[in-house]
Amino acid sequence: MSRAFKPGIEKLIDQSTPTKPSGFNDPLISVCSACRAGPFSHEGFRQAISSGRYTGSSGYRYTTTWQKILQAVVNEACNWCHILRRTRAGVRADKALLISGETVEVRFQVSVKYTAQDSSHIKIYFNGLLVARYTMVLYANEGDGVTIDMSTASANLIWPWKNRDEIYYTKASECIQACSDHEYCPSYEEVYLPTRVIDCSDPAKPCLIETQGVIKGYYCTLSYVWGGDQLHKTTTSNIDTYIREGINVDLPQTIADAIVVTNKLGFQYLWVDALCIIQDSNEDKVKELESMTRIYCNAHLTISVLSAYSAYEGFLPGRRAPDVLPFYLADEASTPGWMLLKCGVQFPGRLSRQLGLSNSSMHAPLRKRSWSLQESILSPRQIIFQPPDVLYKCRSFQAVGIDEDTWSTNTRKLATDHIIFSEETHPTLNKDKFYEQWQNILEDYSKRKSTLSSDKLVAVASVAEILQSHVQDQYIAGLWRRNLLDDLLWEVIAPMGPDETHLPRPITYRAPTWSWASVDGELQARRWQYDLACASYKAEIQMCKATPKFISHPLGEITDAKLTIAAKIRPLMRDGRGCSFIEHVGTKIDTGGLKYWYWTAPAGNILETLSTKSSSDGGLKGGFVFDCLEGTEQDCQTNFYVMLLHAGKYYTHYWVDGLLLIQVDNMTDHYRRVAKFNFKHEYQWLDWLDTEPLKLVTLI
Structure with missing residues (x-):
């Protein structure tokens, strides 16, 4: 579970750490x-x-x-x-x-x-x-x-931290204690410790402990950026030594600092992935991945190192x-x-002005990593280090500096992470708030990066596991069965890659084309604000299933997935010929003034009645948004198909949305998704929509 991949960068081999010379005469x-x-x-x-x-x-x-x-x-x-x-x-x-x-x-x-x-x-x-x-x-x-x-x-x-450590530890402890009175924060009770933890009783001599699943206590977890491979991590060759003799190596500064913080706050145990998972054992990694939800949810406190790009930087x-x-x-x-x-x-805010330094926000590389979002959401409480600030966050309230008075007052802003932990599971419960929270999580998650492409579904699986238990729904390849037609309306916000280019699909399979997990780039869950429940036409889901790579981790990696829909589908071009699309780079259309990449099909397409007629406010609203590089090629004529998901009327506007598909070779009814579209227009309706029969379409 390494993080923060740096292409071409050798691992940091900390064989020698220079120290301050004993004298300064020379x-x-x-x-x-x-x-x-x-x-x-x-x-x-x-x-x-x-x-x-x-x-x-x-x-x-x-x-x-x-x-x-x-x-x-x-x-x-x-x-x-x-x-x-x-x-x-x-x-x-x-x-x-x-x-x-x-x-x-x-x-x-x-x-x-x-x-x-x-x-x-x-x-x-x-x-x-x-x-x-x-x-x-x-x-x-x-x-x-x-x-x-x-x-x-x-x-x-x-x-400003110098000689003030004890003040921060005291206030941090007060924040933790105050959580016991918060509405959405879990109660304090000892829990069974993870498989392995670090004993921090003596920070100078940390020791790895195997709990055998029978030791109870309070423990902390560490959320941080690896910044590449680590020289000192637990492997099959050193685990016995770490348990028997202690971890007698020069640990990366971030881990060493976390051990000190754990001890200073009065906790004995710390869980760190690099040391508590056997890093050269796939079997142990899979086993611990199954426990990731429990590890972070049961932790009393998570130490989040927000501003360090590498485990070797430290945060104290x-x-x-x-x-x-x-x-x-x-x-x-x-x-x-x-x-x-x-x-x-760079000192932000008040401290910046006090010191006469430039007022600019700190880098927060931890917020760029896929794994850290899950760790943040699952953790009941966090102490967040972003030098020179120390922040505190829990499920009830958003993060605030613990050196300020606001952490203990009623002026603190409420957090939303607790929504997915709601115990309301009655069958008639309106689930909209859960799905809305998931969409917010997904949009945040899509901005982050993983070292391993295969982690795309894995690094958010624990959040999905929690949510699945409360909405009583089925999570399939990143989408929700009950909300599937809506969830298919995700789109990638272009440009996705460097130099404002589209990205190719990953070389190795990780998800079906109809899942957001099949592509890279920042997502928007849904652009249109219409009430889809009022649509006059809806496609019908017939079957949706995914095959997990590991039966014990069903919401993680998958090896195959299919979706069968009864929908209206036709070739894009009326004469059945292939075509290529025209790209509109950074064009402003109905998106609140934002630049919006979209594509248009050539004349003679079956959506032309919507896309070519004028209206009182300028005509076309919407467009095709490609998921990745596939389908955008200009050097070939591709046979595209239009599949409608919804259609309806909103006041005086007619609207449709759906997917642009490419047929899979030698498989008549099997298609790959390449783009999403939605159009609206005044006083226009598709001339073929009412007469076109439903067909069974399988997306892979």
């Missing part, structure tokens, strides 16, 4: 020989700060390889090379291809501020891509004759020793001073 001992001759030579460093302002060409740049950087870390404990490796591990997944090669151009720029009101900082670029901004605290060697007003007090200003700045590097304080300086680096962050 700051140059903190970097390797190559860095002493290059970026941290007097000439090189002064070049990095010589401009006075940042430009595209300012700063010091040099070309090296990742292998040389790794060797400098391992053999010479170079702090600068270690920073570069750590920074590479945290590069956003969508930017990782820019640094996927072995050779890299490194450029860094230095800005020096001599007052505590402004922070000195370094910017680092890889191949022209800005990848990090570090705050500097500067110190001079004796005899340099330079005074810099950047003291410990300034460091506290830049990092006060626990990580600052990086030490040389610094030439003046043009004439013969010997370097030294500086401490802390990873810079």
Whole structure:
């Protein structure tokens, strides 16, 4: 269950973690020989700060390889090379291809501020891509004759967490305790622990425990971005050692920090996927996937690391020793001073203005990962780390900073996650609120990415499992049996891929073409607002089934699925010929002013009575929206078919919606979905709709 795939990026091998030197008389001992001759030579460093302002060409740049950087870390404990490796591990997944090669151009720029009101900082670029901004605290060697007003007090200003950890832990505990009085939050009671948990009684000596399903207690879970493979994870070869002797390895900083938080909040046990699932055992992975709903629902608290792109970044700045590097304080300086680096962050809102820093929102890579949505929804309570803020969220209330007074007042905003946990299961219950909540979840989920394409259905299966039990409906390949005609009206919001292009279907089968899980891209569950219950025509579902890959995990991966519908279906072109579509890029039509990609068929199509006649407000409303690259080809003439799902009249407007299909080779009544359409028009009706008979159509 790895996350945050970075194409072409090697796993971070943390064989050596440079530490602060015991003395600072010679700051140059903190970097390797190559860095002493290059970026941290007097000439090189002064070049990095010589401009006075940042430009595209300012700063010091040099070309090296990742292998040389790794060797400098391992053999010479170079702090600068270690920073570069750590920074590479945290590069956003969508930017990782820019640094996927072995050779890299490194450029860094230095800005020096001599007052505590402004922070000195370094910017680092890889191949022209800005990848990090570090705050500097500067110190001079004796005899340099330079005074810099950047003291410990300034460091506290830049990092408000310093010496305030206990305050946050106390307030977090108060938030957790307050949940016992919330309407939608579950009661506090001990539960059977997951198969394996980490004993955090001594954060310096964590130990893996196998519970055998008989140990009860309270436990925390960790929700975080892997950022690539991890060197230290539980495997068949080390699990016995982790249980018998403890986890005596240098864990990724995020996991190490989570162990500390678990202990500080008074909990003994922590569940982390990398350590509590045997990562090289498919059998164990499948078994634990079956328990994912229970693991997160039963957790007393989930620790959510919102702003870290990699497990190696950590989220407790006060626990990580600052990086030490040389610094030439003046043009004439013969010997370097030294500086401490802390990873810079953008401070949002009130704190930003208080510190005089730019007001921009933080990156939240965890919200870009498919697995994290399920983890957030299932978790009864979350403590969310987004430096410098610590937030608290539960099923009753939305997230709010725990250092603010609002978390304990009646002004907090209600959350909606609790809807899918409703115990109202009476057969006559109006299920609309459940389906509406699912549509909201699906639209959020579609914006996120998984490392493995096969996780598309798996990473949201636990949410579907909970919802299925309450709506008493059947979940099939991502859609709901009782709501199937409506659910088929999903569409992909174009453009889907880079350079505003459509994406191809996944090479390996993961869902039928009529399921949103068969394609990638951001979804919109339904565009039209008409009451479909009032449609004068509706297609009829005859059969719908899916074959799960694992019987024990029926809502996860599937190997096959079919949908049979009795519907009105005809070739798109009246003369039966093939055709290609015309793309309208970013054209504004009836979507509230939003740019909306849509496609139109050539003249002579069977929807022409709707799509070519004019009306008082401009004619056509709607269009074809392709699911992916399939069907959009311009170099061939494709035989398309129109299948109607609904048709009706809304005041003076006639409207239809349905699917655009391609016939499967050598299978007369079998089709593949390639697009969704809906049209409305004043005073027009399809000339063939009333006379066309229903036909059985099977979609695969």
